[in-house]
Amino acid sequence: MKQCTAVVFLPPPDHVLALAVPGHRPEPGHALCELGEDHEGHADHADHAAMLWDEGGRPGSAVWARWNTERTELVPLPWCSALDSRNEACGLFAGHPSGHSWEVTDPTDEAITRVLAARHPHLFPERREGGGG
Template identity: 40%
Template sequence: MGRPPLDEVLRQLRNAGEDPAELPLCELRTAVCELEAEHGGTHAGYLCEIDPRTQLWVRWQGDSHEFVRLAPCEAPADSSDDVCHLFTGHAPGHSWEMAETSCD
């Protein structure tokens, strides 16, 4: 996977004010794309919330990766329990519409 090395992920989380010791290490070592399983292009994995309007994500394609700060998706949901857990401008399909599978 093109997910960056664990030490780089930890450095980015610390720079964002997170304490990596409080996060499950298994989640940091696994490349999990949170977009629709059949999407094209770049994969994206959520790392942490920096503030209510900014999240830290890692995006990758092949062996290339980048850390980006993105605004959360503000799509209106059908019920108060549904909120999209992705970023503004993500590929079609909000998180509440997706099956419990992810792309690699």
């Protein structure tokens, strides 16, 4: 499934503003939703979500931006405990809607890879041999 393309602009935190050099106010940053594009169809999980930072891998240590049309908030959430066939963990929060992170495809990354594979096929043997991509 394709990744959701919702974006939120986040102002710099107050402590960053307090440390800024006078006359050089930090710019707002943006975060792109990391969930699968169908997550808005879930009435109880309509919020978009993007992981901002992880404070050491402890349960609930990842800080996520969650937003919808009415509000934006930063919340600590535990990691999803699901593992893929290679025993790699899902990169989303526990109880997330839609698919696990390995099922979500970033359309921008996919488009860039397609162009690079066409121009430099020797760098992408998996796209030539298996007919994938």
